[in-house]
Amino acid sequence: MASDTIERMIVSCGSSAGQLTALLLSSIVLLSFGAKFQITEAASSRQRPGDVNDVGSYFAIEVEDGALRTPDLITKYGYPVESHEATGADGYIISLTRIPPKKPRHRTPMLLVHGLLASSADFLIIGPNNSLAYLLADRDYDVWLADMRGNRYSQGHTRLNSSSPEYWDFSWHEMGYYDLPAAIDYILRQTGARQLNYIGHSQGTTVFFVMASSRPEYNEKIAHMYALSPAVCLKRVRSPPVRWLLQHVFALKDLFDAFGVQQFLPHTSSQYEMSRILCPLNDPNNICMQVVSMTVGPNPDMTDMTAMQVLTGHDPAGASVKQLLHYAQLQRSGKFRQFDYGRRNNTERYSHWNPPAYNLSAVTAPVTIFYAVNDWLIDPRDVVRFSRLLTKPPTMHLVEDENFNHLDFTMAKNARSMVYERILSDLEQRERSNLIL
Numbered sequence: 001m002a003s004d005t006i007e008r009m010i011v012s013c014g015s016s017a018g019q020l021t022a023l024l025l026s027s028i029v030l031l032s033f034g035a036k037f038q039i040t041e042a043a044s045s046r047q048r049p050g051d052v053n054d055v056g057s058y059f060a061i062e063v064e065d066g067a068l069r070t071p072d073l074i075t076k077y078g079y080p081v082e083s084h085e086a087t088g089a090d091g092y093i094i095s096l097t098r099i100p101p102k103k104p105r106h107r108t109p110m111l112l113v114h115g116l117l118a119s120s121a122d123f124l125i126i127g128p129n130n131s132l133a134y135l136l137a138d139r140d141y142d143v144w145l146a147d148m149r150g151n152r153y154s155q156g157h158t159r160l161n162s163s164s165p166e167y168w169d170f171s172w173h174e175m176g177y178y179d180l181p182a183a184i185d186y187i188l189r190q191t192g193a194r195q196l197n198y199i200g201h202s203q204g205t206t207v208f209f210v211m212a213s214s215r216p217e218y219n220e221k222i223a224h225m226y227a228l229s230p231a232v233c234l235k236r237v238r239s240p241p242v243r244w245l246l247q248h249v250f251a252l253k254d255l256f257d258a259f260g261v262q263q264f265l266p267h268t269s270s271q272y273e274m275s276r277i278l279c280p281l282n283d284p285n286n287i288c289m290q291v292v293s294m295t296v297g298p299n300p301d302m303t304d305m306t307a308m309q310v311l312t313g314h315d316p317a318g319a320s321v322k323q324l325l326h327y328a329q330l331q332r333s334g335k336f337r338q339f340d341y342g343r344r345n346n347t348e349r350y351s352h353w354n355p356p357a358y359n360l361s362a363v364t365a366p367v368t369i370f371y372a373v374n375d376w377l378i379d380p381r382d383v384v385r386f387s388r389l390l391t392k393p394p395t396m397h398l399v400e401d402e403n404f405n406h407l408d409f410t411m412a413k414n415a416r417s418m419v420y421e422r423i424l425s426d427l428e429q430r431e432r433s434n435l436i437l
């Protein structure tokens with residue numbers, strides 16, 4: 001019965017987005033349900049003899065990387081690793097993975113925050129000499145990778161069990177309001193530093209601007225904020241399946257509610273096994289490539305097949321349905337504001353019909369924005385619009401490659417040359433000018 005309903009919903013959409021959207025949506029729905037009812041297979045990360053795994057990678061990575069957890073991935077490539085936890089004021093426990101510097105040289109630690117449905121592994125996927133976390137560690141920065149609540153690494157709570165519905169009643173508002181301050185205070189306490197540098201990708205920037213506007217005292221704990229594809233204005237989302245999803249998520253919500261599904265694309269132990277069967281490495285048009293391209297913008301030349309496969313072992317890493325709803329509200333209203341519970345409930349909660357807007361004028365931390373023309377999720381015009389809402393004008397970097405897409409910020413063959421090297425030289429420059437001051 002459930003699949004009938006889903007099928008009808010998808011057919012009735014009849015949009016120009018076409019079959020791929022339907023396919024993506026059915027996989028999303030099925031995966032969410034699958035995880036809910038725990039359809040799990042024994043997952044195996046071993047390379048099987050039948051696999052087409054010798055196509056070679058542009059990066060120094062291996063297919064098995066997709067089956068490793070963040071700390072194991074870091075250890076595998078010869079870096080020291082520490083696991084930490086920070087507890088927010090509402091009881092959610094956030095996992096922090098640290099790559100401590102071999103010889104401490106910089107006063108300011110680095111905090112890296114992943115995007116929606118992603119995890120700390122995003123900053124490691126393309127391996128040493130390329131992934132941002134390793135590049136920073138190579139230059140002796142103290143690197144901290146956060147995992148936001150609800151993803152596979154951060155499901156702890158002082159009181160709630162993550163299998164209870166109450167646990168999943170959060171959006172990115174709570175991540176910015178509780179998780180980030182807890183993570184920042186913890187890191188500053190551990191390191192004795194006064195400030196840290198923040199690098200966020202996509203939702204990792206949304207949560208930053210929630211924090212910096214609603215807890216303005218945290219601005220002074222930020223030496224610099226690097227926003228990779230900032231997700232604050234979403235009016236012009238170009239990706240057909242994502243547009244469809246944002247438009248229909250309220251209908252999907254009823255379906256999810258009826259079945260008690262609160263998680264959106266949770267990480268499952270069998271997802272890597274499945275994607276390795278469905279998405280052979282030697283087929284550049286495999287279904288993973290197509291779905292990802294339709295979602296983030298196509299850039300086949302700069303996409304490494306092995307990295308793409310490794311990605312499917314890490315992401316989707318889980319989120320709450322409410323996170324997605326909040327983005328849909330953001331896209332629909334065009335207003336960066338708290339979750340909309342409907343007029344009656346808003347009045348109870350916020351003493352106003354409308355949810356309160358985040359006060360971007362309160363953001364005083366210095367910001368550098370990187371954005372891209374071919375980003376099908378965060379349109380460059382929306383980024384420019386957002387940048388004008390900040391009182392302190394941010395430094396703007398439009399990535400020079402016009403094919404650069406949303407995901408390329410974490411895994412393109414030219415992510416290092418287009419984005420990371422600029423961040424590294426910018427950090428060095430700032431440090432030098434601070435020494436002189």
Ligand SMILES: *[C@@H]1O[C@H](CO)[C@@H](O)[C@H](O)[C@H]1NC(C)=O
Pocket residue numbers: 060128129
């Ligand atoms: C990283 O690059 C340097 C020089 O560019 C090279 O010597 C080193 O072997 C590379 N490391 C890896 C793991 O590829």
Ligand SMILES: *[C@@H]1O[C@H](CO)[C@@H](O)[C@H](O)[C@H]1NC(C)=O
Pocket residue numbers: 161162163
């Ligand atoms: C959470 O609930 C599940 C199932 O209800 C149970 O198996 C698990 O032990 C609980 N976890 C904790 C930490 O209480």
Ligand SMILES: *[C@@H]1O[C@H](CO)[C@@H](O)[C@H](O)[C@H]1NC(C)=O
Pocket residue numbers: 340341342345
């Ligand atoms: C509004 O509040 C009522 C009662 O608490 C609840 O049943 C309903 O689901 C809420 N609506 C929304 C959109 O959260």
Ligand SMILES: *[C@@H]1O[C@H](CO)[C@@H](O)[C@H](O)[C@H]1NC(C)=O
Pocket residue numbers: 216359361362
């Ligand atoms: C927004 O923040 C600015 C700067 O802190 C402050 O002057 C202004 O009153 C705030 N606006 C609202 C509506 O809170």
